[in-house]
Amino acid sequence: MVPPAPHKRPVSACGKMFSFMMDNTHRVPIIKQVWTNDVELSEQPVAQDIPGAGPSREIFVDQDLAQQDKDEIILLLGKEVSRLSDFELESKYKDAVIANLQNEVANLSQKLSETATSRQSERVIPPKFQVLDEDDDAKQREIQSLKSQISALQQGYSQVLCQTLSERNSEITSLKNEGESLRRDNAVTSGMVSSLQKDVLVKEEQVQQLKQEVDQLKSENKEKEHRLEALSSRCSVLKEELKKEDTRKEQRETQEKELKLYKSQIHDMEKEMRKLREELKRSSAEQSLTSKTLREKSKVEEKLQEDSRRKLLQLQEMGNRENLIKVNLERAVGQLEHFRSQVIKATYGRVKPFQDKPVSDQQLIEKITQVTEDNINFQQKKWSLQKETQLSNSQQGEIAESIEKLKTCLASCQACMKTSCCSDDLKKEVDLLQHLQVSPPVSGLQKVALDTLRLSLSWLEETERLLRDVGIQLSGSDKGLSLYLKYLLDHYKKITSRTQELQLQFPFLSFQIRISSSQESQQSLLQEKLREHLAEKERLNEERLQQEEKLRARVKWLTEEKAALEESITQEKRRAKEALEEEQAKVQELENRITHQKKALEESISQEKNRVKEALEEEQTKVQELENRLTRQKEVLESSMAHEKRKAKEALETEKRKVQDLENHLTQQKECPPLPPRAIPSTPLVTDFQITESSIAYEKHKAKEAIEKEKKKEIDLKVQKEDMLNNKLNDALAMVEKTQKTKAAETIKVETLTVKLNETLAELETAKTKVIMMEERMQLQQHTVRALQEEQEAQKHSFEKEIMEYKEQIKQHSQTIVSLEERLQKVTEHHKKIEGEIATLKDNDPAQEGEAHPSPAAAPPVESRAKDTVCDRLIEDLLTAQKEILSQQEIIMKLRKNLNEAHSRMSDLRGELNEKQKVELEQNVALVQQQSSELNVLKEKMAQVTSLVEKKDKELEVLKQALRASQEKHKPQLHKEKDQKPRNTTQMCDISVQIEPIHTDIFLSSQEEQSFSDLGAKCKGSRHEEVIQRQKKALSELRARIKELEKASSSSHKDHTNEPFLDVKTLRLDKNVQKILDIQPDSPGVSRIEIRAPQNGLSSPGPILATEKLGKMDMAEALDLSEKLYMDMSTTLGSLMNIKDMSGHVSMKYLSPKERERVNQLRQRDLDLVFDKITQLKNRLERKEELLRGYEKDIEQLRQSKVSVQMYQSQVAKLEDDIYKEAEEKALLKEALERMEHRLHQEKRVNRAIRQQKVRGPCLEQSF
Structure with missing residues (x-):
């Protein structure tokens, strides 16, 4: 078993970074590998020795990559990843196959070993079995033959296996290499994906920022739209005028188009008439021929007659055709008139709009446009009505729900009031009614009901307090005002009975009678108050019932209105369907007319396409x-x-050479005896090659013993130095290549920047036109806004007057309340004084007062009666004041209701506006939205343009800095070369031209970038006049130089020895060449011009001839060089200015005088072309500057409009502050009223306490 090779991660996956660039020409992603690991730098020479290893791939990707290109790169990377995964699966499969094959080989080897052991066992068979197995010999032979065959097959199979294994091993190695390369590529792609993800995240952040800005702008636009909605009603008149002007323009255009169509038809008819006349002429010629043939040939008359008859028939057919054509024309005219009459009937109806005058085409077109607009308006109105019905249905449902809730609450309150209830029960019902959430139209009723219930609750609470103060304890079942009054009457009867008993018991009846009379008066007052309270309760119940009836009537009215609205909506739907059917028929007729217009548009589009092709x-x-x-x-x-x-x-x-000098120096040191270390001279060569003092001392001590070793070391040092120099050369070449690539990239960038600048300028022009249109619309809207503002101000004045009147009434009421409060305070003080006097009288002995002062005792009751009358009057005044306050509150509520009704009427009036006005309002709103969107787009474009300009400025500054650095690097090299060159002792004058390629390259690059920077400055509109003046001066100098060159060429044939003239020419040439170099970026750099002048003084004729020949040669060389300069200049000017007709590119060296004059004229013509091109460029620059000034003016106007918007916002804020102040004043007045009520309650309590004390006083006296 051979284990599969482990998949190691490549080294490049962890220590490399990748930068992406995109080539705009090929659109192929290129990746540049950047080494960031120190180990890889050391491993580079090792990779160079390996034959399969190649140099690191450099792949350039542009930084400002488009989003589409990035998506394409991501797709390619995904495909590569999938391909790598397939390769990995294949390699795993092959590893498994190899393992299986190895298992098979092992099994086969085991089988072979088993067969060998079986053979050995078979050899050691006992003789007993041999006798028994005589019959099996044949079988054994067959087995042996089969074994021989198996062994042969095994040998062949082993060879095949070896071959297959070797092939598979080679494939495995190749696959492993491929897998490693693929893993490296995968690492590269992962780095690319990570960088792309970073770029995508950055762009997403930018997009989020832009979205936030867009949201802010949308919010601002919404605010503006809300403000402009109020102004849209007035914009209708202006829009009608604009529509009229547009319709007039459209009528003019349609008339022109119709005239063109009629002209084309007339031309076609004229062509047909000409054809018919030609045919008639031909027929007449044929008739003349026939007459001649009849005169000449009398024998063939019958045939000629037949021919003439046939021709007559043809003529008749031609006449019939003419008649048919006329009839068709008349029919077409009649059809057109019929169609026109049908259109008039469809648009105007059966009744003619103008009975005296016929209907013109313009009026017809206007009517058709009005019909289409009415259709659109009707649809919009239908949609708005549907929305309004939905809203009204929802509002009515809410109102019905709130009314039902109110009814339930009021029913519960009414039940509570009918049954005998206490103050706590009534309080609960009032709280429930107060916390009910009701819609705003029903909230007024809720407030009125709350006020009435609160009054009845206050009366209940007061009666309960009176009973408690008197000392009557109430049980849980004793509830209701009637029971409370019964208890009071019983208590009053008890008091009267006690007073009578006391009068019988005690003397001094006069004094007690007086006191009893005062008590009787107080009790009579209490009875009157109770009666008034009952009357007020009945009045409140009646008012509550009236309000409930009003609510029911209002609900019925709302239901009736709903039904009426539904009926009107159904009727309008029917009308809309009928109008839609009529308008669809009209639209179909109009579509046929539009198709003809489309054909004309297609023809114009084809012409524009041809123009575009030519431009391409x-x-x-x-x-x-x-x-x-x-x-x-x-x-x-x-x-x-x-x-x-x-x-x-x-x-x-x-x-x-320096190395050889070093070697010689070292050999000299070796030959010399060893010196002490302090005596060794420090040569500059040793310091250049960094030979340390320790190495030199070591070489001195062991120079005699190891001369051969030192030689080897020196040879190694030489090799190392050569390697170092080679490496430096390679680095220099790489740097040069990099500079070339950077220059190419910079040129490409500059071209793209120029293209982008042109595009941005075109966009700016279109934006300017849009801005102008927007300004006109804004001006119209501002006029309408002003008119609306004037109306609003008038309304504000009227409202302010009404508010001032209300404020005056409120002030008067507040003054009355304050005066009543002062009176109450006086009355309370008076009551306190009386109570003090009563207390003093009670403390004194009644007998002494009766005996000593019988006459003055009669005075206090009289005073107390007067005071009681005053208190009663004050109480009556308070009650009247409260009634007035309640009536005023009712008035205020009514006024509020009237205001709400007025607002609802205004909204109804807005809803009842004409359909045209509604359509115009909606169109105005749509226009405002479009204008806001266009303004946002323009702002975004302006921001993009400014960002592009800033980027380009930054890039130009970077390029300038790089050029300055390169020039500073090259300057010391030039100075060194100049110092190394020997100076000639002969007298030299600057005439011979010498070109230096290094300076040309630097000069070219610097001048190219300066030209681009100048273009950037021109685009900005700065210092363009100076540039144009310089160009004019350069052109004039070029013309003068050409004339001087021509004169010099003519004078070279005539006068060869005119040396001072040559000096003047050369000086002029020097000046002109220097100025040309200042202007032209692509002309070769002229470094020096040298002239060898003859020595002053007399000389022999031989040297004179030699000097003359030398002068002629120099002149010829100078003329050749000047022609070369002119050719280079003309080519560069032609390429820069895009001038194709530069016909003066002919050398004048081997031409005759006539041909030279002709070439001179051509060159002058070329110069005129260049001058015309420069003037065109100047005009373009001036136009661009004017456009930029216009854009600046537009921006200033936009800023001013923003200032006006801010003013409007400040006015709105002021109005809001005024409203807030008024609300605060109302809240303060409410607080004052509440304080007054609180004081009244306190005074009532004080009065009750006084009365209780008065009642308790005689009881105490009776007990004494």
Whole structure:
């Protein structure tokens, strides 16, 4: 049994990270592997030695990956995971098969061993059995033959098994390798999935934030909608005007379309008439021919007659056809008129709308549009009515339930009042009624019932208190006001009998008579109060019955209204069905007309498609030009790479020389005697290669013993240094490749950014148009809002006046209440004084007072009577004041009811609005919702545009910083190279052009990125005028340079020895070339221009000729270089400006003067094209700036609208504060009333106590 190979986890699964990028051109996910483990860095050379191991795959995935691409990557990863699982299952299956095969091999080996043992046992057979088994010899022979065959088969089977096992082992190893590779891939995919999940989580968070913002905006929009619903009623008039204008425009468009159709029909008819005339001409020509043939040939008259008859028949048929065509035209006209009359009848009815004037097509179209709109409005009204009926049914059900609850509670209260009840029972019933939850229309009745019950409860409680104060104990069965009054009368009779007995017993009857008269007056007052209380109770019962009757009448009225509403709804449903059937017939007729319009639209769409195709072809040409430009850049980069390789080789040679110098130095040290360690000179070469002092001392001590070892070490060091240099070179090459890749990626990013900018600009233009439309609508709505606000202010003024009147009434009532309270206080004080006087009189002896002061004793009863009368008056005033308060509360309740009825009437009026007004309201609401949604979309787009612009700015800044760093790195290298080059002693002037590839690459990249940054600045609208002025100056300088070059070429043929003229030309060339380099990003960098000038002074003719030849050669070289520069500049300008007709790309070296003039004209034409293109770009930039200014103005207007909304909100808050203050004032007034009632109760208690004391006083005197 061979155990299966264990599936180990690859090392790369735990120590690697993966970054994802996406290529926009190929749309293929690319993964870049980033090493993060130190062990793997050390294991890289080991993988290089293995033949199967390859370099780490670099896979680039773009960071701003689209969601669809990520979904595709996830699907691919899922497929790969499923494929890996299949492979694992297959490997497990193969392991099982191998184990089975191994078991079979083991079984076979056991069988072979058993057969061998059997054979040995058979050999050791005793002779006894041999005699018996004579018959079995033949069988044994057969067995042996079979065994030989089995052994042969076993040998062949073993070979086959070995072969199969070797093959399967190889397959197993390959499968294991595949499994490991698949596991690695699985780890890679898991890393990708984790990173993608992180990205998805980040985007989900962004989506949640956006949802929150959207919810906030929705809430704001809802508030605005609630505010605009009040304004929508006034928007109908403005909408009608807008609709009229739209209908006029539509009528004009329909008239134009009809005119076009009629013109086309007229052209067709004219073509048919021309054909008919041509046929008539042909027939006339044939007739002339026949007449000629009749004159010429008299023999064939019959045949000609027959032919003429036939032709006449044909002419008749043609005439008949013409008549038929005319008849068909008349029929078509009649059908059209009939159709028009039917449409008029369907729209206007049997009665003509304008009896004097005929109905025009415009009026017909308007009527049809009105019919369609009425249909839509009717459906909307139907839907709203259904909703209202549902709401009214639900409200009526609630009201009925609440009324039934109230009835039950009132019935229980009535039963309690009819039966003899106490205050506790009545209190329970009042609490039950108070805690009943009733709908708002029934709550007013509940309050009135509560007030009445509370009054009766207060009377009951007062009577019970009186009985308790008097000393009458009540049993559980003794309940009810009538029993209480009986008890009081009995008590009164007892008191009167006692007073009579006391009068008979005691003298001084005059004084007692007076006291008894005062008591009688008090008792009479009590009786009167009891009678009044009974009358009030009866009055309250009557009022309660009246209120119940009113409730029943109101319920009946509500049921009748419900039935009427249901009937009206059924009638409206029938009408709606009839109107729908009529409108469906009309709509079918209109659909036929719409089909014709669709055909015209399809034709226009096909034309637009052709235009789009042409635009696509133009874009493809642009793409090809960009590809050509990229190929040129690649060539330049390759040349720069070759130059860098040469430099690297030179550096290698220099380092080799340094190594040889080191070797020589070491050999010299070896030959020299050993020096002490302090005397060793510290050379720079030793410091460069980091040879430590300890190693040098060790080499000095053992230099004589181990010279061969040192040589080997030196050889090893050389090899290591060479390896290090090779590694450095490889790193440098890798860095160069990376820079190339980054440059390519940056170019791709820049292209995508330009495309996105164009798209955003287009979106901004569309958004601006939408914003303008929205502003117009908002202005119209603002006008309507103002009108509504004025109406609301007028209503507010009226309501405020009413509220002020109510406030004045409440103030008057409060003043009366305060005055009554003051009177009560005075009365109470007066009662206290009287009680004090009575107490003093009781303390004094009655006999002494009777003897000494008989006359003044008569005065106090008179005063007490006056005081009693005053108290009675005050009590009457209090009762009247309470009645007034109750009446005023009833008035307030009635006013509230009137207000509620007015609100309900307003809502009914809103419901009873015309269908048109309702439709207009709903349309206004829909428009407002659309506008709010469009505003939200525009805000989101603006936010996206700003985020894109910020991202692009950041990317440009990063690119600029990278360029600056690269330039700073290259500067010291350039300075070193300049220092190393020897300076020529000869006098040189700058004329010969030398191109340096490193500077060109840096210059190209820097200028490209500067051009992109300039474009970004132009898009923002900053410093565009300076850029345009610079371009104009550069173009003028280019033209001057071309003219100077042409003059120089002509003067080179005429004057070869004019050296100062050449100097001036070269100086101009230098200036122009420098300015061209400042402008052009793709032109090769001009580093130096050198001229070899002749020495001053006289010389022989031989050297003069040589100098002249040299000057001619220099001039020719300079002209060639200038032509090359011009060609490069023209190609770059053409590629940048997308100019295809650049016809001046011809060298003037081997041309005749005429051809040169022609080429010069072509070049001037090319310059004019470039100038026109630049002016176009300038105009575009100005337009974009104007658009941006318009967008800024729109944003300012939106802000101002927000400010107005905030003002409205502040006004609403103020109104809410006023309402809250009024509620507080009402609560304060209620508290004052409650305090007054509490004081009244207290005063009643005091009066009762006084009366009890008065009653107890004579009893005590009688007992004495």
